[in-house]
Amino acid sequence: MSFAFGIGIGTQNNQGEWLEVFYQQPIMKPEKELIDVVETALNYKGGNHAIQVTAEQLTQFANALRQTGATDQASLAEKAAGSKRPVVVTVLETDDVASSTPEVYLKLHLISHRLARPHGVKLDGIFGLLPNLAWTNEGAVDLNELPERQLKARLEGRTLEVKSVDKFPQMTDYVVPKGVRIADTARVRLGAYVGEGTTVMHEGFINFNAGTEGTSMIEGRISAGVIVGKGSDLGGGCSTMGTLSGGGNIVIAVGENCLIGANAGVGIPLGDRCKVEAGLYVTSGTKVALLDDNNKLVEVIKARDLANKPDLLFRRNSQTGAVECKTNKSAIELNEELHANN
Numbered sequence: 001m002s003f004a005f006g007i008g009i010g011t012q013n014n015q016g017e018w019l020e021v022f023y024q025q026p027i028m029k030p031e032k033e034l035i036d037v038v039e040t041a042l043n044y045k046g047g048n049h050a051i052q053v054t055a056e057q058l059t060q061f062a063n064a065l066r067q068t069g070a071t072d073q074a075s076l077a078e079k080a081a082g083s084k085r086p087v088v089v090t091v092l093e094t095d096d097v098a099s100s101t102p103e104v105y106l107k108l109h110l111i112s113h114r115l116a117r118p119h120g121v122k123l124d125g126i127f128g129l130l131p132n133l134a135w136t137n138e139g140a141v142d143l144n145e146l147p148e149r150q151l152k153a154r155l156e157g158r159t160l161e162v163k164s165v166d167k168f169p170q171m172t173d174y175v176v177p178k179g180v181r182i183a184d185t186a187r188v189r190l191g192a193y194v195g196e197g198t199t200v201m202h203e204g205f206i207n208f209n210a211g212t213e214g215t216s217m218i219e220g221r222i223s224a225g226v227i228v229g230k231g232s233d234l235g236g237g238c239s240t241m242g243t244l245s246g247g248g249n250i251v252i253a254v255g256e257n258c259l260i261g262a263n264a265g266v267g268i269p270l271g272d273r274c275k276v277e278a279g280l281y282v283t284s285g286t287k288v289a290l291l292d293d294n295n296k297l298v299e300v301i302k303a304r305d306l307a308n309k310p311d312l313l314f315r316r317n318s319q320t321g322a323v324e325c326k327t328n329k330s331a332i333e334l335n336e337e338l339h340a341n342n
C-alpha cells in the first residue's frame with residue numbers, strides 16, 4: 001500500500017522550479033486502485049514522485065479515476081485541468097526522506113489535515129527543499145523575482161502586500177481544520193496539527209510538526225515537535241522549548257489537563273495534570289526541591305527526573321527563589337465559555 005497521494009495546484013518561479021503546492025484533498029494510504037490509475041494514465045512506475053501534468057493528461061486521468069469510483073479525486077482532477085497554475089500529481093510510495101518541494105508540501109498537508117500526527121511523517125531534510133519565499137496577497141513569489149513583481153503591481157495601480165518572508169506559509173491558506181479558532185492566522189504554520197476544539201489566541205503560535213490533540217487554549221508558543229494533550233492550557237507568552245536551535249534535544253510534550261502559566265516555560269515533557277507557575281521556566285537541569293503536603297523538603301532532584309510524571313505543581317518560592325515541586329491538587333478546568341465558540 002502506498003503512503004500518500006495528492007493532486008496539487010502549485011506555483012513555480014520563472015525557472016520552472018516549484019515554490020509551493022496546495023493539495024485540497026490529500027490522501028493517506030490511498031487505495032491500490034487509485035495508484036493503478038496513476039500508473040496507467042500518467043505512466044507512474046512506482047517510487048516517490050511528483051509528476052507535473054498537462055491539462056490533457058488531467059482530463060484523461062479524471063476519466064480513469066471516475067471509472068474506478070474515486071469521484072472526489074476525479075472531480076478535483078477535472079477542475080485542475082482548467083488551472084491557470086501548474087498542476088502536480090504526487091505519489092509517495094513510502095515515507096522516505098522527501099526529494100522535492102511538492103513532496104514536502106504533501107507531507108505538511110497530511111499533518112495539518114490531521115491525517116498524520118506530529119512525528120507521524122518523516123520530515124528530515126525538508127529545509128533544503130523549502131525555498132524562502134515572499135508570501136504575498138498574490139501568492140508565493142520567488143525573492144529574486146519580487147522587485148519586478150512589486151514594480152509591476154505598482155504600475156498597474158496595485159500594491160503587492162508581502163505578508164511574510166519565510167520557508168513555511170501560514171496553515172490557513174491551505175486548510176482550516178474543523179472546530180478551531182485562530183485569532184492571528186499568521187502564527188500557525190503549515191504542518192501544524194491543530195486539534196478539534198483548539199483556540200489559538202493572538203499570542204499563541206504553533207510550528208510545523210507540532211500541535212494540540214484536542215480542546216486547548218493556546219496563548220503561548222508550541223515549538224516544532226511539541227504536542228499538547230487534550231484539555232491543556234498554555235498561558236499568555238509561555239514557551240515550550242524547541243529542539244531546532246539552541247542545543248536542547250529532549251522532545252517536549254505536554255500531557256492532558258496541564259496549565260503552563262503566563263510567561264512560564266517548560267524544557268521537560270510534562271505528564272498529565274501538571275501546572276507551572278506564571279513566569280517560571282523549568283529547564284531540564286533545573287534543581288527542584290520536592291516538597292510534601294506540609295511544605296517540608298523531601299529531596300532535591302533535577303527537573304528531568306520528573307519528566308512525564310503526572311500531578312505536579314512547579315513554582316519558584318517567592319521568598320527564597322528556589323524552584324519547588326508539590327502535588328498539584330487542583331487539575332485545571334478550561335473555561336467552558338472561552339471554548340464555546342469553536
Ligand SMILES: CC(C)(COP(=O)(O)OP(=O)(O)OC[C@H]1O[C@@H](n2cnc3c(N)ncnc32)[C@H](O)[C@@H]1OP(=O)(O)O)[C@@H](O)C(=O)NCCC(=O)NCCS
Nearest residue numbers: 219235236260261262275276277278314315316317318319
Ligand atoms: C503557581 C500557582 C498555580 C499557584 O496557585 P494556587 O495553586 O491557586 O495557589 P495559591 O495562590 O492559592 O497559594 C497556595 C499557597 O501557596 C503559596 N504560594 C503560592 N505561590 C507561591 C510561591 N511562588 N512561593 C511561595 N509560596 C507560594 C501561597 O501564598 C499560599 O500559601 P498559604 O497556604 O500559606 O495561604 C499560581 O500562582 C499560578 O502561577 N497560576 C498560573 C496562572 C496563569 O498564568 N494562567 C494563564 C493566564 S494567561
